[in-house]
Structure formats: C-alpha cells, structure tokens
Amino acid sequence: MAVKIKRMENLKRQRKVARNTDESGLYQQYTGRKKMVLVVLALLIVLVSAAAVNAGSMNLNLYQVVQSILGNGNNLSDIVIWRIRLPRILAAIIAGAGLSVAGCVMQNNLRNPLASPSTLGISNAAAFGANLAIIVFGAGTVRSTSTDAVIINNPYLVTVSAFVCSMMATAAVLFLARIRSFSPEAMVLAGVALSSLFSAGTILIQYFAQDFQIAAVVFWTFGDLGRVAWKEVAILTCLIVFSFIYFLHRRWDYNALDSGEETAKSLGVNVERVRQGGMLVSSLIAAVAVSFLGIIGFIGLVGPQIMRRIIGGDHRYLIPASALMGSLLLLFSDTLARTMAAPVVLPVGAITSFFGAPLFLYLLVRGNQKR
C-alpha cells in the first residue's frame, strides 16, 4: 500500500514537472516570437539601409558604393557616400529610434495613447526658437542657387535657439507639474498651454517678418535629415544610446505604471521620480532631434503604437521594438523622399505621415489579433 502511494506521488510529481517544463517551454516560445519580431525589424533596417546607400541623384553603381565604404573609392564617390549618404542614413536610424522610443515612454508616463515627444509643447517651442533666430536675429536669407531657393546662413544659431526654447518649454512644464506631483493631466494640459503660447509668439514674430524670412522659416519647419554631418550624428547617437539604456533600466517600472498608479506604488515604484526622469529624458531627445533636423512628426506617436499592436504592451520588448520601428519608418520615408521625385528631395516629415498613417489605420482596424 505504502509503495503504491509512493508511486502515485512520484507519478504526480513527474506530471507536475512535465507540465511546468511544458509551460516554461510555451513561455519561451511566446517570448521567442517577440524576439523574432525584433530580429526581423533589425534585418529590415539593414536591407533598407543598403537600398538607401545606393539611392540618390548621383548614379553610383553597387561596385563603386562597396569600394567607397571599404575605403577604396575615388574622391567623388567618397564625398557622396561618406559626407552625404552615410550620415543621412545614420541620422534617420538614430533619430527615428530616439523619437519613437521617447514617444513610447511618454505614452506610458502620461497614460495617454496620444502622447508623443512633442506633447510637452517641444515642437512649437523649437519652431518659435527657429523663428526667433531666423527673423529677429537674421539667420536666414535667400540665395538664388539651382538646388535650394532658401539657405539658412547661420544654422548653428537656429539650432541653439530652437534647443534653448524647447528646453525652456520642458523645464516650465516639469516645474508646473512638480507642484501637482507629476500628474499626467497636469503635464498634458501644461504642454497644450505652452504649445499655444509659443505658437502665438511665432505668429507675432512672423507678422512683422519679410517674405524671404518666412520662406526660410517654413523651410526649416519641414524637417530634413540632410542637415546633419558626422558631428551632429555623433551627438545624437550619444544622447540616444544613453537614453535607451536609461529607459531599458526603467522597463519594469513602466510595466508597473501600466497597471495603475496605486498598484505601481504598491509594487515599490517611486512614481513621481520615474515620471520626472522619463519626461525629462524623452523631452531632451525630442529637443535635440527637432533642433538638428526640424519638425519630424508622427514617428513618436505611431512607432510605439504600431509595435504595441504587434507585440503587446510589455516594455521589456516594446522599448527596443519601438526604437527599431522608428528607425525603419524614418529611414524608409527618407529614402522614398529622396528617390520619389529625384532630383527633388521631398520633405521627410510629410512622407512619414503619408505612409505611416495608412499603416497605422490598418493596424487600428485589424485590432489586437496577434501580439
């Protein structure tokens, strides 16, 4: 009898172990699928990059491109590849990743699916800064060249001015939010108020501007990846790599925040500090990106939202996936913008929305069938 009971118990234990390994196998399969999505996205970025480095108004063949990348190119191909195409491609990958991951964190921190890096009024503040530099401080002018009718003759002044204004907006919002212990509503509403304050300022400045200055400002706001050289790419890369590690470090906090503020607190999350850090770092990304590149909207909103629908809301995977999706979207859009109406380069911000919006609407209608 005792032997029988023992055998039964053994059998039970074995079954339980089998079930556990079965489940952990299933769980690994489930997380494996998410990792697979990340790998596929990364491969797509490599593919589009390869297409992008070959595309452009200067007709270089594949052999010339490869030789130039390997350091055996001629002067002309070196200039095209190393000074124009590669920094531009890297800028698209880095800025796309940064804007999208910043949007992902803002959507979580503000508990608002409509949040994006410009929610705190950063885009409007940066535009005001650019207006100030171009119109008031005379950084913009008109030149009759064959390529661009408008040249901004002091891009550094514009960049610095845009950056200072967007950080002022961020500081003001975070300072006001601090009084209300960083409640999402307070931050969103303060952002809306500051946005409209800065656009009012912009309108007033533009009202007294010359038409060529307005042209320069409009040109600036379009958003253009061609503005950056290696130095700017390096600054963007440092900032975004640091931010990405910071966001990953906080990924469990963001998951806890999704379950509600009180639950997050009960799980040991210092909600105020997490929100303050998240908003500050994402705003910094947005401010630097907009100052260097002009306004590139939509990526920060749609990148994380697309991935949320594909792999779910777990920030362990959502943060890297959003970054990759942002890179892919911006790189793809920029390559299209350069090739669609070549030799004319279309504004990348418009192309992003043009292709991102239908994709997003499709996913929205399809619902969350696969995550």
Add this chain to the structure above:
Amino acid sequence: MILSAKGLSFIYPSRSVLRNINFTISRGDFLAVLGINGAGKSTLLKCINRILKPCAGTVLIQNDQAGKLSRREMAKRVGYVAQRQESISTTVFDAVLLGRKPYIKWEASPKDLEIAHKALEMLELEEYALRYLDELSGGEQQKVVIARALAQEPDILLLDEPTSSLDLKNQLEVARIIKRVVTTQQIGAVVSMHDLNLSIRFANKFLLLKDGEIFAAGGLEVMTPKNIESVYSVPVIIQNIENVPVVIPM
C-alpha cells in the same frame, strides 16, 4: 504581531476621512474592514502601505515604522490589490511576474519565474498563463491580481473589495483562496468588504468603521445585530443556518 496601527488619521483637503484608528493583527489573521461607502475603508488600506501618507499616527510592520521603510522594502512586505484594475495587454504570467518587481534588479531570475509560477498555481491559474489579461473575465482578472500580490511574497496582504464585482461562485472562491493563503502561508490579510455574510464566514477579526472612526473591533463577538444596525442604518437579524451565521436585513 505583524501589523499594528496606532492613532492613524488622514485628512483630505475638504474633509477628514480617518480619525484615530488603532488595531493589531497577527500571522494567520483575516481582518475584514466593514462600513458603508465613504466610511474610509479604502483610505485605511492605502494609509497602511503609504500609497497615501497619513496625517497622524504610526503603522508598525513587524516592529518597523512604515514611514521609515523605502517603497521597495515596503513592497517586499506588503502586497496590495486595488479596488479597480486597469485593463492591460500583457499575458497573465507577465502580470503575475510583475509582483517580483521589488526583487528584480535588471532581469527576472529563474527564482522569480518559479515564484510567479507558484503564485499562479496557488490561484489555480496555470492554464491561463499565456492568455491576455484583457481577454479574461472579471473573476479571473481578480485572481490574477491576487496572484501578483502573492508573488511579492508579502507578510501582509491588503485587498480592497476583492469580491465586490464578482458573481456568487467567484465571490466564494476568492474568499476561500484568501482564507487558505492566510492560513497556509501564515500571513496577515486586511480586506475591505461589503458582503457581511462572506466576511462572517471567512474572517476571524472585524473592524467596523463609521464616519472614519472605529465603531467596533474584535472577533466574531462584535458582529452583533445592534452594531451592524448602527453602522449600516439597517435593522438586521443573524441566524444560524446549517451552522453558518447569516445576516438577514429586515
């Protein structure tokens, strides 16, 4: 004694919600917090683990002052389940794994996965491990969040109306699970409830709140028709039906 409150008070800007609350629970205690809507039940629970900061009084958790514990340390000792759950799009397993948050430094260890798994087992949720939380029924979701709180390996469970939105079967099941966990794991539970019959059947200690103050506290002996009538303003009788005390409103 694993939890005691002394002179606990909380004031919202417009009105005072809790005044001078004192109680103590030991391991294995199931304390039911009872009272009408707005009596201060939820506020009391939130003051215990400092989701809200009490204005006066102290909470002792295993002889340590709650105010001196870090959030993380508090989360290792006290599990909390809020009244309303957010609908989130993660799997049941990941939702329960979140209970390991106070212990996780960079990534969940095999031990964390194992504890999350055990918590699922305790609530008999293994089959649901890979289902999405927002696809489950209210009762199942409630069990998932209790499992998450258990994955914190707490000494004290705070549950804010865990049975209020459930059907009869799930109410009994959830109350039974709480009772079983409290007894087998030798932890303490503070549970705010509306269902007097459920509380009488499963709790061993009672705290009757009226207008933010303790009206009566103690064992089953405080659950008299007179006390209940004073707290709820409804006359009741209590009858034993097959050895189960039943509160019948008149």
